[in-house]
Amino acid sequence: MKVVGLMSGTSADGVDAALVNIVRRGGISRITPLAFASLPYSRTLQQRLVELSLHGQVAEICHMNAYLGELFANAALRVIRKANYRATDIQLIGSHGQTIHHLPKGIREPGVGVVRSTLQIGEPAVIAERTGITTVANFRPRDMAAGGEGAPLVPYAHAMAFRHPRRCRLVVNIGGISNVTYLPAGGGVQDLRAFDTGPGNMVLDAIMRVVTQGKRSYDVGGRMARQGTVNEALLRELMAHPFLIRRPPKSTGREEFGAPFVQALVARQRTLRLSVEVLLATCAAWTAEAIGSCRRWISGEIDDVIVGGGGVYNRAIMDALRGVFAPAPVLTFDDCGWSSKAFEATAFALLAHDMLYGQCTNVPGVTGARHPVVLGSVVPGGAGVPVIQARRSR
Numbered sequence: 001m002k003v004v005g006l007m008s009g010t011s012a013d014g015v016d017a018a019l020v021n022i023v024r025r026g027g028i029s030r031i032t033p034l035a036f037a038s039l040p041y042s043r044t045l046q047q048r049l050v051e052l053s054l055h056g057q058v059a060e061i062c063h064m065n066a067y068l069g070e071l072f073a074n075a076a077l078r079v080i081r082k083a084n085y086r087a088t089d090i091q092l093i094g095s096h097g098q099t100i101h102h103l104p105k106g107i108r109e110p111g112v113g114v115v116r117s118t119l120q121i122g123e124p125a126v127i128a129e130r131t132g133i134t135t136v137a138n139f140r141p142r143d144m145a146a147g148g149e150g151a152p153l154v155p156y157a158h159a160m161a162f163r164h165p166r167r168c169r170l171v172v173n174i175g176g177i178s179n180v181t182y183l184p185a186g187g188g189v190q191d192l193r194a195f196d197t198g199p200g201n202m203v204l205d206a207i208m209r210v211v212t213q214g215k216r217s218y219d220v221g222g223r224m225a226r227q228g229t230v231n232e233a234l235l236r237e238l239m240a241h242p243f244l245i246r247r248p249p250k251s252t253g254r255e256e257f258g259a260p261f262v263q264a265l266v267a268r269q270r271t272l273r274l275s276v277e278v279l280l281a282t283c284a285a286w287t288a289e290a291i292g293s294c295r296r297w298i299s300g301e302i303d304d305v306i307v308g309g310g311g312v313y314n315r316a317i318m319d320a321l322r323g324v325f326a327p328a329p330v331l332t333f334d335d336c337g338w339s340s341k342a343f344e345a346t347a348f349a350l351l352a353h354d355m356l357y358g359q360c361t362n363v364p365g366v367t368g369a370r371h372p373v374v375l376g377s378v379v380p381g382g383a384g385v386p387v388i389q390a391r392r393s394r
């Protein structure tokens with residue numbers, strides 16, 4: 001089956017589209033990447049989405065849901081064209097959407113108990129209408145309904161791509177938020193451990209925006225951070241952040257590490273009279289140390305560390321990670337035959353595909369859900385939902 005995966009992460013910098021071929025045999029899906037395309041958001045749109053995530057008005061959320069649906073559809077059509085296919089050659093789209101709010105711990109309501117919620121926008125009905133292709137979206141809410149955090153979900157795909165019969169591996173995604181997946185040697189999906197570790201590019205990007213008055217949205221190559229030295233006192237304060245100490249299952253987002261957090265951090269920088277370079281160096285080191293502190297909740301050796309997400313291009317973070325995990329080698333997804341940029345989009349192609357087979361793709365030990373569930377809701381395309389000789393498998 002040819003499937004497009006669509007993803008816009010917490011950095012809100014654009015839609016990634018991965019076209020893959022998936023073959024399923026013996027209850028196992030195998031992926032061959034075919035093409036990848038990105039549709040970057042304008043800086044104004046990125047800013048609107050960041051604002052929306054924290055202070056969105058309902059009318060704007062309503063509008064953005066449909067507008068992003070159009071952009072997601074464009075991204076899908078772009079990757080299909082790039083691979084010289086037509087939309088009618090593609091059977092399925094898996095769209096993560098754009099997270100604009102995530103409340104994994106939930107809020108207690110009388111007569112109901114704790115209500116957990118998360119909101120990904122980018123209307124799948126618009127995607128299905130523009131492309132004619134069956135679209136699966138809204139992957140997170142079902143896990144939450146089963147008592148889980150609804151995140152992270154990509155560990156299912158990490159296991160498919162990176163598990164090894166003899167090596168214990170730590171897969172790290174450094175997106176806006178960072179998350180880890182521990183894959184014990186020879187283990188399967190049910191043996192993995194995974195959770196968000198907290199800070200990623202979101203904090204560094206926000207600092208760049210504040211100090212350049214919005215002219216630069218990230219520190220290219222981590223160059224500015226590499227000109228500073230780490231302030232150990234501030235690093236210790238940051239390592240005491242409540243999210244880092246919380247036991248898994250745990251997931252987070254802009255609600256904890258977005259603008260209000262960064263405003264307080266920049267105020268602290270001014271009190272301590274630190275340069276921007278020192279602040280960036282300290283936050284890059286914090287990202288790496290927070291990832292390293294996952295070892296508190298992981299029992300077992302780490303033979304390889306494999307890193308993906310935009311953070312692989314930040315040398316300050318990568319150098320710090322090498323220090324944190326030495327002597328284990330710190331590799332990238334690309335070193336292992338997978339694209340760092342395309343992986344999350346690919347993962348949502350896989351989740352959509354496996355959903356059609358009735359496969360449960362949440363990992364209850366990861367999200368905290370009470371039981372495995374089938375993730376996603378379907379909007380049929382012009383040819384209806386692809387019919388599968390369904391064989392329910394775990």
Ligand SMILES: Nc1ncnc2c1ncn2[C@@H]1O[C@H](COP(=O)(O)OP(=O)(O)OP(=O)(O)O)[C@@H](O)[C@H]1O
Pocket residue numbers: 008009010011012013173174175176177178200201202205218219220221222308309310311313314344
């Ligand atoms: N050349 C580069 N140098 C430094 N940093 C970079 C570079 N390219 C990308 N990045 C960083 O990577 C970020 C985007 O990463 P990515 O696309 O993995 O995040 P995301 O998928 O939005 O986040 P998440 O995984 O949390 O949902 C950018 O905002 C930027 O901070």
Ligand SMILES: CC(=O)N[C@H]1[C@@H]2OC[C@@H](O2)[C@@H](O)[C@@H]1O[C@H](C)C(=O)O
Pocket residue numbers: 009010099102118150151152153154155173175176177178179196251252253344
């Ligand atoms: C709610 C939400 O969108 N969370 C994202 C975010 O970005 C990284 C980390 O926080 C992870 O928990 C998740 O994304 C990936 C795709 C996941 O579900 O595995």
